[in-house]
Amino acid sequence: MTQTKTQTTDEQNALKEAQAQIKKLQKELKRKDKALAEAAVLLVLQKKYRALLEDEA
Template sequence: MKPKYSEAFIGQARVKLLSRGERTIQSVAQELNVNYYTAKNWLKPSVTAKVVGSVAKEKRPQDWSAKEQLIALYKTYGMSGESLNAWCRENGLFAHHLTSWEGAFCTQSQSPSQTVELRAFKDEIAQLKRDLSRKEKALSEAAALLILQKKFRALWEDEAK
C-alpha cells in the first residue's frame, strides 16, 4: 500500500512543525491540511530518524529548475483542494510553492543578474545626465561672461577715443 504522504513532504512538514515558534501544532497541522495526531506523530524520534535519512535524498523546492517548475505548474493547472494537496504530497511540495513559482514566472522576465546590471546602467545614465547638465550650465555661464567682457572692452574703447 502506498503511503498517503511522501517522505519528502513529511520531512518538510516536520521542519515546519519544529520551527513553528509560538504557534501550536494544531495550527500548523491545519495549515498543512494534515490531521493533528499525524503531525504530532511526525515529531516522535522514531519517525524523525526514518524521515531524516530520506529527506537528504529528496529534492528541495528551491532545487527545482525553471523547466521542472513549469512542468509542475502545467500538471497542476486546474487542480484545487484535495487533488492539489495530494499531488503536492507525492512530489514533496506545498501548494504555496506552486503559487510562488507561478508569480515568479508571471512577473520575472529577466534573471536577477540582468536586473542588477540594468539597475547599474540606469544609475550610470542618471549620473552622466547630471554631469552633462552641470557642464552645460557652466558653459553657458562662461559664454555669458565672455560676451559681457567683449561689451565692456568695446565700451571702454569707445570712451578712450
C-alpha cells in the first residue's frame, strides 16, 4: 500500500511539474508570437515608408 501511495504521489508531482512546464512554454510562445507580429508590422511600415520616400524623389 505504501509503495502505491508513494507512486501515486510521485505521479501527481510529475503531473504538476508537467503542467507547470506546459504553462511556462505557452506563456513563452505567446510572448514570442507577439514579438514576431510586432516585427512583421515594423517591416511592413518600413517598406511603406521607403516606397513613400521613393515617390517623393
